Amino acid sequence: MTQGTAKGKKLSANETAVLIDKVSFYYGKKKALSDICMELPKNKVTAFIGPSGCGKSTLLRCLNRMNDLVEDARLEGRISIGDQDIYEPSKDISDLRKRVGMVFQKFNPFPKSIYENVAYGPRIHGLKDKRKLDEIVELSLKRVALWEEVKDRVHESALQLSGGQQQRLCIGRAIAVEPDILLMDEPCSALDPIATARIEELIVELKERYTIIIVTHNMQQAARIADFTGFLFMGELVEFDDTELIFRKPKEQKTEDYITGRFG
Amino acid sequence: MARHALHLEREIARLRDLVLSLGTRVEESVQDAVKSLVERNTELAKKVVESDREIDLMEVEVEEECLKILALYQPVANDLRLIVSILKMNQDLERVGDLAGNVSERAVYLASKEKIPLPLEINSMADLVKEMLRESLDAFVNADANLARKVCASDDAVDDFNREMYRQMEMAMRDNPDRISVFIHILSASRYLERIADHATNIAEDVIYFTEGEIIRHRGDL
Secondary structure (H helix, E strand, O other): OEOEEHHHOOOOHHHEEEEEEEEEEEEOOEEEEEEEEEEEEOOOEEEEEOOOOOOHHHHHHHOOOHHHHOOOEEEEEEEEEOOEEOOOOOOOHHHHHHHEEEEOOOOOOOOOEHHHHHHHHHHHOOOOOHHHHHHHHHHHHHHOOOHHHHHHHOOOEHHHOOHHHHHHHHHHHHHOOOOOEEEEEOOOOOOOHHHHHHHHHHHHHHOOOOEEEEEOOOHHHHHHHOOEEEEEEOOEEEEEEEHHHHHHOOOOHHHHHHHOOOOO | OOHHHHHHHHHHHHHHHHHHHHHHHHHHHHHHHHHHHHHOOHHHHHHHHHHHHHHHHHHHHHHHHHHHHHHHHOOOHHHHHHHHHHHHHHHHHHHHHHHHHHHHHHHHHHHOOOOOOOOOHHHHHHHHHHHHHHHHHHHHHOOOHHHHHHHHHHHHHHHHHHHHHHHHHHHHHHHOHHHHHHHHHHHHHHHHHHHHHHHHHHHHHHHHHHHHOOOOOOOOOO
16 A cells, blocks of 8 residues: 655655545445545645545545535544644634635536625625725636636626636635635536636646645546546555656556556 | 456557567568578578568558557556557567568678678577567567566677677688678678667567566666
């Protein structure tokens, strides 16, 4: 088993965005994740790959406590962001979700205007200054390369945008609160190849500012955009390494079998 | 097994068959080229030169298949290393075919001149070169990195033979200056055999790459 740090060397504290330490996760009695140890590096794209049911989405959702909503779910071990244990009972979840944004498979803009979608996050975190909100909306939409396409109609409904634009808007909405980390759960699986290519480009650009952790079924996508890739199988982290090594010469036979399509 | 992999496996199996047919064809050419040289068989030598066209066409076909697989299946890990190795082996095999043709051209020339005994070393050298080529292809078929290493190690012995040929031909030229062009042709044949051994070594290095994932070229240590 090749767990732990990518590149085989320990990252220093300020190179680590997320530290996953001996994490096991249960849905009732069913163990969905088993003893996962990983150091996810800052300002890099890390992909989780693996067959359906391997635990990759569960792991992603552990990182902003989305699984808290699942009844009977339980986590063992420790997940730290910065020097904070995110499962500490005193931890403010809304603060955690501000630092760790999430983008889903099915783009889900609010049935509001483009502007309101982006302004929503900063507003609920207490920002009321209209001029500041305008700035944040423009900047966020620029960062997701949507501004030029929508600047004349930001007050129109977000639902009239194309699928690819809606997904970029959702990413824009996530970054409007200036998170440190962006979690993406199959962000391109409902998009055509052109919209997918734009999101992929965007992800690579966004890693300058954010740490990105993405779950994907599309292995070529992981190969194209991720700096590091973790392969999960039946709740275990089989291998975690530089993406280039995973796809050129994986260390584990299971990884090799999966990425070459020999099982799954 | 995922459906994608079934298609890919079929394509890879077909590609392996193609490259092995090419390998067998090239081995035959080398065999015949050496035979035509040693036995002064002009007919056989001409046959080798003419058959090079067939090898060239096979090389193009193998390359097209590799490109098709890369474009359609985006292979990774051992599949990727295999395809890349085949692409490179393919070029080496084609060059070996050319060199067999070159040896045969020397054979045609030498058969047209008064017979002089070839140095004994050229037989041993040719045997070793043929063995290296055969073993490099066997190593490929069986994904046998150890056999591939043996091939790489044999290259030095071939180089020694070639140097010995050079020494002997230099002496022969001094002793018989009127037959210099015959000796030059013998020396060329030796040089071509030595280059065939270099290509067999390249093939063996590619086998090591695809089996172990390490590029060992230019490292000296095996």
